Amino acid sequence: MxxxxxxxxxxxxxxxxxxxxxxxxxxxxxxxxxxxxxxxxxxxxxxxxxxxxxxxxxxxxxxxxxxxxxxxxxxxxxxxxxxxxxxxxxxxxxxxxxxxxxxxxxxxxxxxxxxxxxxxxxxxxxxxxxxxxxxxxxxxxxxxxxxxxxxxxxxxxxxxxxxxxxxxxxxxxxxxxxxxxxxxxxxxxxxxxxxxxxxxxxxxxxxxxxxxxxxxxxxxxxxxxxxxxxxxxxxxxxxxxxxxxxxxxxxxxxTSNLADRLGNEERSLVIFYMSAYGNTARMAEEIAQGAGGVAGVRVSLYDLEGGEIDSFVDLIEEADALLFGSPTINGDAVKPVWDLLSSLAVVDLKGKLGGAFGSYGWSGEAVRMIEDRMRGLKLQIPQAGLRIKLIPTQDELEACRSYGRDVAAALSGDTDANRIIDFADLN
Amino acid sequence: MAKAKITFEDIAQTVNVPAGTRVIEVSEKIGAGIIYGCREGDCGTCMMHVQEGWNNLTVPSVLEEKVLKENMAGRHDRLACQAQILGDCSVKPA
The missing domain is CATH 3.60.15.10 (Ribonuclease Z/Hydroxyacylglutathione hydrolase-like)
Structure with a gap:
């Protein structure tokens, strides 16, 4: 036969x-x-x-x-x-x-x-x-x-x-x-x-x-x-x-590869960013530093300019939380951010946390737009995004570290247990 | 306006909502694991199991009953795109 x-x-x-x-x-x-x-x-x-x-x-x-x-x-x-x-x-x-x-x-x-x-x-x-x-x-x-x-x-x-x-x-x-x-x-x-x-x-x-x-x-x-x-x-x-x-x-x-590497206890937070003048990059580094200080969270930091969509999609699939940093240029987030955010139909995003941040010159719409897209993809946004006008001050850099800590804390479950969210805050 | 609490057990998250809110409106925003298809009570994809507070959801319509039956729904299964929250309840994907 x-x-x-x-x-x-x-x-x-x-x-x-x-x-x-x-x-x-x-x-x-x-x-x-x-x-x-x-x-x-x-x-x-x-x-x-x-x-x-x-x-x-x-x-x-x-x-x-x-x-x-x-x-x-x-x-x-x-x-x-x-x-x-x-x-x-x-x-x-x-x-x-x-x-x-x-x-x-x-x-x-x-x-x-x-x-x-x-x-x-x-x-x-x-x-x-x-x-x-x-x-x-x-x-x-x-x-x-x-x-x-x-x-x-x-x-x-x-x-x-x-x-x-x-x-x-x-x-x-x-x-x-x-x-x-x-x-x-x-x-x-x-x-x-x-x-x-x-x-x-x-x-x-x-x-x-x-x-x-x-x-x-x-x-x-x-x-x-x-x-x-x-x-x-x-x-x-x-x-x-x-x-x-x-x-x-x-x-x-x-079968997840990352779970083998990190074990079941540690959670993965991936931060992607694009930066025109280095301000959003600076924010990303400080956020990573803040988040990295929270036990049980492993942080990865990636400049979107230096990688390929497919490998970033692989990273996102295994990540527990995603943060996107983008400057605002002519009222919008930059294209590499949208390119990646429109390439995620092949992975399951259910239950992941999301967030956005960015430096801006005039109006700073990018952060809210990225958050909206993430909500559309069914990610949970535990913290309102962080926007900083042009060059971050020392206080603003501390705000970045604090934002990173808060997102990481939400990821590690180290927040008020059974916190009840109000429906109005979900919009 | 009267409020009610709905808990999504798969993500261990509780949301305080205005009475009358449909489960779909909350679950999509919060990223709970209930999956949606047609979103209009026809396909049965969004079937969920009501763990507690079965009586605190609106009574299923004739159409929802029919779709539940076609999809061999269990005793306390509902369509998340149809059920409205009237009082405290907890749900999870069926």
Whole structure:
């Protein structure tokens, strides 16, 4: 079964476990996916067919434009009348594009989705009027195909609220949806035959799964105990050779490195700044000094001018608190600050503290604008930001150290326990 | 105006709010862990569990009840984008 295949040369289903077939489509020309992702060699939309003694199941479909290829592969192996179940692991249009047509061709087939997929399903099927039935399933629910059993694992936020995985118990195949997937297009289909896709695998994780690391960990708790003979994701190569190493890789990618270094007691405060005449830089140094004096807080200080966005995003992901220093130029914070603050969609910022500071010449709007952006990103701002007109005086430098101490104290929990915040102060 | 206290247990933070404030308004500002989707009571993403003070939130609407049911909500689960705070309560992500 490990012979090399070339799915560009035919439109048949490809069997990769007993009675389990790939019926997807290749999209070698795709270069940009969902706006946020790039692909250097396209992608695949993987759909699967499982044959059982009492009927067949289709797991996921393809992007609408590739429906013809999907149906051709499906028809090469199964009659529509024999389709008993349609399982949707994830409802994004690249996996449900052929669904309305499939439901028409196999009207008897029952549709299985996760509980959280309901509203999305209704929104997706809006154009094709008429009633449709579906069954919602949760972790542990099973669908029997006679001698084959599909079991569901609810894995929310990998990477949408609706996402689930489907496990074919008898064959040990995990249909994992977008989990363990990547945008990598190769007609040889299987991980032991295709080109080197390690970069694509990690890149996909970094852009799709990374903001949901805690959910990845929850899902891995369910996936790791499974007997895994093969993993069949919704994009990229089918992982039939040593599938478990991809599970291990997900655990590595989702585990904090900094926690190993600092331990569980110490918290990380990262200060980023830009400075035109050295005044904001001076503030940053004094704030760092003040914060560094608080036990249990490790401070890092970075000039935005001297680094790259990607590595700063990595730092932010692991930090417990972020401070941004910017001068005000023509009524705004400077561009490198906004560039970094608009690059954080790939990391989870929940629960982090934030703050802003800066020197200014005329009006000093930057600090408030940065704070507003941080609130928009759901950071908590424990202290109102610090603005200093032009060159800081000795008193003002002491105010910087004091600000640093206060932020660090809020971070280390060394403040009034159970302090009650007033709603009006949150605005 | 009457005030009420809501505690977000996941971040151990209590906020004093005017009665009638929706949970979403507070939780987003303070950075609590409840996640939002549609923000209009349809998707069920913002389901939260009410630990204490269940009766101190507004009664769920027919629409909210329906969405809670569709999402297999537990006994004291509510949608944070719909529930308004009337008295002291504590919540956490469901």
């Amino acid at each position: 490990n012979a090399e295949v070339d799915v560009m040369r035919h439109r048949d289903a490809v069997e990769f476990a007993d009675g389990v077939f790939w019926i997807g489509a290749l999209d070698p020309h795709l270069r940009s996916f969902d706006i946020i992702l790039r692909s250097a060699n396209g992608t695949s939309y993987n759909a699967y067919l499982v044959r059982g003694s009492t009927g067949a199941a289709i797991i996921d479909t393809v992007k609408e434009r590739f429906s013809e290829e999907f149906f051709a592969r499906l028809e090469s192996e199964v009659d529509y009348r024999d389709i008993k179940a349609i399982v949707l692991n994830h409802l994004e249009p690249d996996h449900t594009g052929a669904l309305p047509e499939l439901m028409q061709r196999a009207p008897q087939a029952k549709l299985y989705i996760s509980q959280r997929a309901t509203s999305m399903l209704k929104a997706l099927l809006k154009p094709s009027a008429g009633d449709f039935a579906y069954t919602t399933v949760n972790t542990g629910a099973r669908v029997s195909l006679g001698d084959r059993t599909l079991r569901f694992l609810h894995t929310p936020f990998l990477h949408w609220p609706d996402t689930q995985c489907t496990y074919l118990e008898e064959a040990g195949v995990l249909f994992s949806g977008d989990v363990f997937g990547c945008h990598f297009c190769d007609k040889r289909l299987f991980n032991d035959c295709v080109g080197d896709f390690r970069f694509s695998f990690d890149y996909y994780y970094a852009h799709i799964m990374r903001p949901f690391k805690s959910h990845v960990m929850d899902a891995l708790q369910m996936i790791e105990p499974l007997q895994l003979r093969q993993i069949a994701p919704a994009h990229g190569p089918i992982l039939r050779e040593r599938p478990r190493r991809y599970v291990t890789r997900y655990r590595e990618l989702s």
